[in-house]
Amino acid sequence: MLKENLIMAWDNIKNSKMRSFLTSLGIVIGVSAVIALITIVQSATGEMMSQFESMGTNKISVSASGNVLKSGLTSTDLDNLSKIDNVSGVAPSVSLTGSAGKQGVLLDEVSIMGKNEKYFEVDNTEITQGRKLTAADMDGHTYTCVIDQDIQAGMFPNENPIRQTIKINGQGYEIAGVRDTESSSDVMAGFNASSTADGTVIIPYRNALALSGGSTYSSVDIYIADISLSEQTQANVEAVLDAAFNYKDNSYRIMDMSSIVETMNSMSTMLTALLAGIASIALVVGGIGIMNMMLVSVTERTKEIGLRKALGAEPLQIQALFIIEALTLSLIGGIIGIFLGLGISVITTALIGSTFAISWMAIAIGTGFSVAVGLIFGWTPAKKASNLKPIDALRTD
Amino acid sequence: MTEILHMKDIYKEYQMGDEVSVVLKGINLKVEKGEFIAVLGPSGSGKSTLMNIIGCLDVPTSGEYLLSGRKIADQEEKILTHIRRKEIGFIFQSFYLLSRHTAVKNVELPLIYAGTDKKLRHELAAEMLKKVGLDDKINHLPRQLSGGQQQRVAIARAMINDPTILLADEPTGALDQKTGSQVMELFQQLNQEGRTIIMITHDENLARQAKRIVHILDGNIVEEAI
Ligand SMILES: Nc1ncnc2c1ncn2[C@@H]1O[C@H](COP(=O)(O)OP(=O)(O)OP(=O)(O)O)[C@@H](O)[C@H]1O
Ligand SMILES: [Mg+2]
Numbered sequence: 001m002l003k004e005n006l007i008m009a010w011d012n013i014k015n016s017k018m019r020s021f022l023t024s025l026g027i028v029i030g031v032s033a034v035i036a037l038i039t040i041v042q043s044a045t046g047e048m049m050s051q052f053e054s055m056g057t058n059k060i061s062v063s064a065s066g067n068v069l070k071s072g073l074t075s076t077d078l079d080n081l082s083k084i085d086n087v088s089g090v091a092p093s094v095s096l097t098g099s100a101g102k103q104g105v106l107l108d109e110v111s112i113m114g115k116n117e118k119y120f121e122v123d124n125t126e127i128t129q130g131r132k133l134t135a136a137d138m139d140g141h142t143y144t145c146v147i148d149q150d151i152q153a154g155m156f157p158n159e160n161p162i163r164q165t166i167k168i169n170g171q172g173y174e175i176a177g178v179r180d181t182e183s184s185s186d187v188m189a190g191f192n193a194s195s196t197a198d199g200t201v202i203i204p205y206r207n208a209l210a211l212s213g214g215s216t217y218s219s220v221d222i223y224i225a226d227i228s229l230s231e232q233t234q235a236n237v238e239a240v241l242d243a244a245f246n247y248k249d250n251s252y253r254i255m256d257m258s259s260i261v262e263t264m265n266s267m268s269t270m271l272t273a274l275l276a277g278i279a280s281i282a283l284v285v286g287g288i289g290i291m292n293m294m295l296v297s298v299t300e301r302t303k304e305i306g307l308r309k310a311l312g313a314e315p316l317q318i319q320a321l322f323i324i325e326a327l328t329l330s331l332i333g334g335i336i337g338i339f340l341g342l343g344i345s346v347i348t349t350a351l352i353g354s355t356f357a358i359s360w361m362a363i364a365i366g367t368g369f370s371v372a373v374g375l376i377f378g379w380t381p382a383k384k385a386s387n388l389k390p391i392d393a394l395r396t397d
Numbered sequence: 398m399t400e401i402l403h404m405k406d407i408y409k410e411y412q413m414g415d416e417v418s419v420v421l422k423g424i425n426l427k428v429e430k431g432e433f434i435a436v437l438g439p440s441g442s443g444k445s446t447l448m449n450i451i452g453c454l455d456v457p458t459s460g461e462y463l464l465s466g467r468k469i470a471d472q473e474e475k476i477l478t479h480i481r482r483k484e485i486g487f488i489f490q491s492f493y494l495l496s497r498h499t500a501v502k503n504v505e506l507p508l509i510y511a512g513t514d515k516k517l518r519h520e521l522a523a524e525m526l527k528k529v530g531l532d533d534k535i536n537h538l539p540r541q542l543s544g545g546q547q548q549r550v551a552i553a554r555a556m557i558n559d560p561t562i563l564l565a566d567e568p569t570g571a572l573d574q575k576t577g578s579q580v581m582e583l584f585q586q587l588n589q590e591g592r593t594i595i596m597i598t599h600d601e602n603l604a605r606q607a608k609r610i611v612h613i614l615d616g617n618i619v620e621e622a623i
Contacts (some may be wrong), residue, residue, distance in 0.1 A: 001509075001512070004509050011497060015497060112441075128525075147569065189453055302412050303493065304495060307493045307495070308510070309478065310452070310454060310487050310504070311481075311506055311507045311510060311554070312472075312478055312479075312481055312510040312511060312558070313478070313486070313510045314478050314510070315475060315478075316475075317510060326411035381536050389454075390454050391449050391454045391455050394454075394489070394493070
């Protein structure tokens with residue numbers, strides 16, 4: 001019976017191609033608008049999100065400007081921070097500008113960064129030669145460093161730099177490794193590197209602190225083991241920091257990626273919902289088009305309905321005939337709309353330079369919407385048809 | 398003889414604003430299996446109204462109507478539909494074929510609603526078209542058929558469910574005399590095979606070809622046997 005109804009519905013649609021096409025057009029436009037908007041917004045924000053996420057949702061960055069009594073975090077503070085539950089490690093960061101030189105070459109605008117082994121553990125910048133710095137390098141008396149490819153190019157254009165010694169602000173350091181300049185995932189490091197013309201060299205953090213002449217750390221990244229507990233951990237971190245700064249306000253700031261990502265997430269969801277809502281107005285208009293066509297069709301085919309009923313069609317079967325016709329119309333419109341919408345998305349994402357990501361949610365929404373529109377707007381005409389009395393229907397002309 | 402239709406004091410009234418017009422005024426009628434009845438009467442006498450009630454398309458205002466022993470009253474449309482499917486084969490003055498369906502598809506229509514499967518449906522419909530002499534026209538569309546042929550398709554469609562009564566309202570009204578009498582011959586043949594036929598007409602000559610004539614005048618029945 002369903003198959004019969006489908007065939008009959010298809011026959012009717014085929015027999016009034018132009019009218020069916022114009023009727024479906026509303027759904028095509030509505031669905032493609034919904035799909036395109038959702039896909040474009042999601043592609044664009046998805047990319048932004050993954051950039052933010054790569055900056056690390058599993059870390060809390062502390063920027064401690066200190067106060068008059070205490071200028072930053074001491075080694076003891078770092079120890080206390082690393083002892084907090086669910087903290088997998090603490091990575092202080094010291095940065096200054098200085099010089100690097102060897103026999104015959106002097107680079108006088110080099111970015112010097114002090115890092116610990118934890119930094120190298122989580123950082124995924126490619127080491128092109130040699131090794132990373134490890135815990136063994138961190139005792140404060142070991143003079144090893146990792147240079148980047150800029151410095152390698154500047155000082156060792158034709159030789160292997162590994163195990164060679166360079167002078168950093170006058171102190172000799174043995175080169176342990178070379179790392180890629182470009183691929184740094186740490187945006188801040190990228191800034192620092194690009195702000196200095198000659199390149200970046202990373203040395204053990206204690207050495208860097210001594211070199212900077214300071215005694216406290218102002219920038220520390222705290223890594224979290226289990227992200228689902230990050231709120232609790234952050235509260236504990238704040239407690240330790242508050243104690244470290246003797247409960248003086250404004251001594252430090254916390255930048256927590258996961259909360260930024262969360263905010264962005266909810267913003268993009270809101271934006272998606274808003275745009276989809278606007279686009280679905282087109283769907284409603286399309287639905288009214290379908291309803292209009294179905295009502296006209298019921299009026300035109302009153303005699304046919306009367307005849308079918310006289311020959312034994314139940315009211316429900318008549319209703320099914322018209323609902324299926326409405327559904328077929330809106331689904332055809334929906335399917336065309338999905339492809340059109342995806343096409344628009346591919347082109348638009350390419351134009352705005354973000355990567356196209358197919359959104360199954362958008363496709364599900366598009367299909368769901370067109371089915372819903374068909375059902376809702378096909379219902380009334382179908383009900384009207386099924387309620388026609390066969391004698392009245394046969395008598396009309 | 399088995400009685401298949403029994404009407405007792407049937408009234409049909411239509412409410413027209415404040416006025417009530419009484420169209421059928423106490424119809425009493427018995428029909429037995431195998432009869433060929435012509436209902437004869439002038440225009441407006443209530444023939445079609447009576448046919449609608451016999452065909453379960455409408456129900457009487459008062460009175461009792463038994464069809465195959467079953468009481469037809471103000472039943473649900475769905476139940477009336479099921480009764481129609483089994484008991485009645487309709488033939489209309491203007492054929493009422495679905496213009497986009499071929500002859501065989503038109504004949505299949507009642508079987509679709511009766512839930513017969515596709516293959517059997519086609520076989521039965523083709524067979525029935527052969528019976529009415531259209532075996533070479535089964536894939537023609539209605540507009541590719543003459544009026545007489547179209548009415549024969551309609552008769553095949555009315556017969557396909559093996560109905561208790563074949564009910565025809567002015568079946569030759571839209572046909573010329575020659576094709577009209579071909580249709581009448583077909584009715585005769587079907588009746589000889591045992592089919593019960595009730596035919597409505599206002600043409601005396603046609604009515605005479607039936608076995609029994611029921612005159613209807615202003616909503617009342619005046620019976621006349623041949
Ligand atoms: N739905 C209705 N509402 C009001 N009056 C009706 C209705 N249907 C029929 N009538 C009236 O009932 C009377 C009989 O109508 P009916 O169609 O039964 O006549 P008929 O004998 O079939 O005539 P004809 O030979 O012209 O077909 C007419 O006067 C008509 O106006
Ligand atoms: Mg009439």
